[in-house]
Amino acid sequence: MKSNHKSILFFTTLACVVLSSPSQSLSSSTTLTASDRKRLEAVLEPGWQLTDLNLVTYAASGYKHLGLKVPNSEAACSYVSGQAADTNANTEMLFLAASAAVYLGCPITASPHMKQTLTESISESSSLVEVYHAVLGLHRLKENIDTAKVLAVTQAILKKDDGVLNLGYAFHIGSVLSGDVSSLHSRIEDAVVQADEVDGRMLQFEGGLSITALVVDGAYKLSEAAKRPVPLRPEQAVKFANYLLSRKSVQLPKGVHYLLHALTMFTNNKYHVPVAISLASSVAVSAAQPSVQVSISDLMGNNIPGADVRVTAEQVTRDDDGQVLASSLQLTAVKDSKTLYELDAMALQPKRGFHQLSVTAAASDKRLVGNTKALLKFKVLTSISLERVEVGTADADQSSAPTLKEVVYGSKLAGGPLEADRHQKVLVRFQVKDTTSGKPTRVHQAFVRITHSSSKREIIFKADPEPSSVLYKFEMVVSASQPQFKGVSGLYSMELIIGDACISNPLRWNLADLNLNFPATKPTDSAEAAVDYTYKPKPEITHKFQEPTQRPSAFVSTTFTVLCLLPLVLLLVLWGKLGINVSNFPFSLSALGFHLGIGAIFGLFCFFWLQLNMFTTLRYLFMVGVFTFYCGNSMLSKIAAARKESSK
Known part of the structure; x- marks a missing residue:
C-alpha cells in the first residue's frame, strides 16, 4: 500500500513538472538564406562553360529553382539540342538533354532515333535507373508512355532489387504515369521505414543527400499523381526537411540539383509545407x-x-x-x-x-x-557600474586595521603609488551594480591584473564575491605572492577587469599604481625575470649533462680483477689435482662449435664492459647466439641418441 502511494506521488510530481515546463515541438530552425543562394550559384556556374551535359543540366535545374537568369540561354539551348541530336547518345544523355531543355525553356522535338532509344530501354533486362531515364525522358519530350508496360517492367525489376535507391526511381516513374499507380504508392512506407534518425531531429537514407532527396521528392510527387495521402507523419516531414537543410553547404552541382528539387517540393505540395x-x-x-x-x-x-x-x-x-x-x-x-x-x-x-x-x-x-x-x-544585456571601490594595504598578520582609500570609477588613486612590502597585503574591494535595476549584481568574471611597468610582465588574480555581502574582494599577501612575481620589486600598474556574457559594457580600469618591495634575490634571477619576452625569442635552453664518475686508481681496479679471477684459478688448480673426466665429451663439430660459442659470448660481455655499447653488443650477440643455439641443439640431440643406443 505504501509503495502505491509513492508511485502516485512520483507520477503526480512528474506530471506537474512536465505541465509547468515549456514543451518544444519539432521544427526547422534554418532556411535557405541569401548567402546560401549566392554560394549555390557559384557551385553551379561551371556548367555554363558548356563542356559537360551533366553540369549543364544541373546548372539549368538549379538556376530555375533559384529564380536566376541563365547567362547565355541561346548558346545553352544550342548545346543541349546538339547533344540530343547525336546519334550515339544513350538513354542517360537523352534524358539529361530533355531535362535541360525543359529547365532552360527551349523544349526539343523528339526524333525517331530518340524515341526508339528511349522506348527500347524500357525492358526487364535494363536497370531501374535506365527505365527511369527512359520514362522521364519521354515525359519531358511530351511523348506517349505505355503505362501498363512501364508498371510491369518496374514491378519485375523491384522483385529483383527493391533497395531504397530503386524505390526512389520507381516513385518518380509512377509520378509521370497516367492511370492506377497504387501498386507503387504502397511501397512508399517500405522506403520510409528504412530511414535513419539522427539526434532525434533528422531523417536520412543511407547514401546521403542525393538518395534522400530523390526518395522524398518522389514519394510526394507519386502521392499527388495517385491522388492519395502521402504516408508520412508531419514530424517525419520536418525531420527530412531538417536533414536537407543541414546539407545546404553541398559543394557538388549534382547535390545542389537534388537539394533544390526537394526543397522546392517542400514549399509547393498538397500535403506538408514545413515552416x-x-x-x-x-x-x-x-x-x-x-x-x-x-x-x-x-x-x-x-x-x-x-x-x-x-x-x-x-x-x-x-x-x-x-x-x-x-x-x-x-x-x-x-x-x-x-x-x-x-x-x-x-x-x-x-x-x-x-x-x-x-x-x-x-x-x-x-x-x-x-x-x-x-x-x-x-x-x-544590461549595463553595470562600479561603486564603493576601495584600494589599500593591511598588515599580513592582521595586527592592525587596513588602510583603504576610495577611488571613483574612471579616475586613479591619488597620492602616488601604493606601497606594499613583504609584511603587508594588498586589498581591493568594490561593488558591481546593475544600472537598469539599481541593485547590486554578480558577474561571471572579475579579475585584478597587475603589470610590471618596464617588462610588461603581468599576473592576473581573481576577485571573489564575499558570501555575506554584495561586495567583491581581492587580497594579495605580498610575501606569499613572491614566486608569481619572480621576486621582482618595482612599480606595477593595477587594473580591474569586469566581464560577463550578459553585460553590454565590460570594464577595464587602471585604478592604481603599486610599488612592491620583495626580499632581495639574486641579481641575475631578478634581471632575467624583468626582461619582457613578449613577441621575442626566449634564451636558448642549454642542457648540462652529468660529468662521468672518475675511475678508481689502478691498484683498486687490479685488485678487483684479481679477486674476480680467483674462482677460475681455483677451478684450474682443482682440475689439475683431481684430473678432468672428458670421456663423455663428444668430439664433434657441433660440440666444438657450441663451446666456442659459449666462450665467444663471455668474451663479448668482456668487450661490452670495456669498449662496446649496448646496441653493438646486441647485434653481435644475436649472430653468435644463433650459431651457439644451432650447435648446442645438434650436440644435445647426438648425446641423447648415443644414450638411447647404449641402453638397448
Whole structure:
C-alpha cells in the first residue's frame, strides 16, 4: 500500500513538472538564406562553360529553382539540342538533354532515333535507373508512355532489387504515369521505414543527400499523381526537411540539383509545407535594441502560404529559474517584410541573463507543419557600474586595521603609488551594480591584473564575491605572492577587469599604481625575470649533462680483477689435482662449435664492459647466439641418441 502511494506521488510530481515546463515541438530552425543562394550559384556556374551535359543540366535545374537568369540561354539551348541530336547518345544523355531543355525553356522535338532509344530501354533486362531515364525522358519530350508496360517492367525489376535507391526511381516513374499507380504508392512506407534518425531531429537514407532527396521528392510527387495521402507523419516531414537543410553547404552541382528539387517540393505540395522559425535579429537585446525579431518562412526563405499568418509567443521564460515572464503575446509584422515579426522583449522587464521564447506561427493553410512551439534563445544585456571601490594595504598578520582609500570609477588613486612590502597585503574591494535595476549584481568574471611597468610582465588574480555581502574582494599577501612575481620589486600598474556574457559594457580600469618591495634575490634571477619576452625569442635552453664518475686508481681496479679471477684459478688448480673426466665429451663439430660459442659470448660481455655499447653488443650477440643455439641443439640431440643406443 505504501509503495502505491509513492508511485502516485512520483507520477503526480512528474506530471506537474512536465505541465509547468515549456514543451518544444519539432521544427526547422534554418532556411535557405541569401548567402546560401549566392554560394549555390557559384557551385553551379561551371556548367555554363558548356563542356559537360551533366553540369549543364544541373546548372539549368538549379538556376530555375533559384529564380536566376541563365547567362547565355541561346548558346545553352544550342548545346543541349546538339547533344540530343547525336546519334550515339544513350538513354542517360537523352534524358539529361530533355531535362535541360525543359529547365532552360527551349523544349526539343523528339526524333525517331530518340524515341526508339528511349522506348527500347524500357525492358526487364535494363536497370531501374535506365527505365527511369527512359520514362522521364519521354515525359519531358511530351511523348506517349505505355503505362501498363512501364508498371510491369518496374514491378519485375523491384522483385529483383527493391533497395531504397530503386524505390526512389520507381516513385518518380509512377509520378509521370497516367492511370492506377497504387501498386507503387504502397511501397512508399517500405522506403520510409528504412530511414535513419539522427539526434532525434533528422531523417536520412543511407547514401546521403542525393538518395534522400530523390526518395522524398518522389514519394510526394507519386502521392499527388495517385491522388492519395502521402504516408508520412508531419514530424517525419520536418525531420527530412531538417536533414536537407543541414546539407545546404553541398559543394557538388549534382547535390545542389537534388537539394533544390526537394526543397522546392517542400514549399509547393498538397500535403506538408514545413515552416522554418529562426531568430533573425541579434541574440542579445538591451535598452538600445529592445526587440527580438523572428523569421517565419518556408524552406526556400520565402513567406509561408496564406495571408492570415498569426505569430504568437506562447511563453517567454527565464533560463535560470524557469519563471514565465509572459504568455500568448502577439508578435507584430516588421514593416516592408513578409517574413519578419518582432516582440518588444524589454517591455517585459526581464532580468539580465538568458531566456527562451516559444513561438507558434498559425495560418488557415492546413499543410503547415513544424510551426508550433519552436524554442528560440535570446539573452538580455544590461549595463553595470562600479561603486564603493576601495584600494589599500593591511598588515599580513592582521595586527592592525587596513588602510583603504576610495577611488571613483574612471579616475586613479591619488597620492602616488601604493606601497606594499613583504609584511603587508594588498586589498581591493568594490561593488558591481546593475544600472537598469539599481541593485547590486554578480558577474561571471572579475579579475585584478597587475603589470610590471618596464617588462610588461603581468599576473592576473581573481576577485571573489564575499558570501555575506554584495561586495567583491581581492587580497594579495605580498610575501606569499613572491614566486608569481619572480621576486621582482618595482612599480606595477593595477587594473580591474569586469566581464560577463550578459553585460553590454565590460570594464577595464587602471585604478592604481603599486610599488612592491620583495626580499632581495639574486641579481641575475631578478634581471632575467624583468626582461619582457613578449613577441621575442626566449634564451636558448642549454642542457648540462652529468660529468662521468672518475675511475678508481689502478691498484683498486687490479685488485678487483684479481679477486674476480680467483674462482677460475681455483677451478684450474682443482682440475689439475683431481684430473678432468672428458670421456663423455663428444668430439664433434657441433660440440666444438657450441663451446666456442659459449666462450665467444663471455668474451663479448668482456668487450661490452670495456669498449662496446649496448646496441653493438646486441647485434653481435644475436649472430653468435644463433650459431651457439644451432650447435648446442645438434650436440644435445647426438648425446641423447648415443644414450638411447647404449641402453638397448
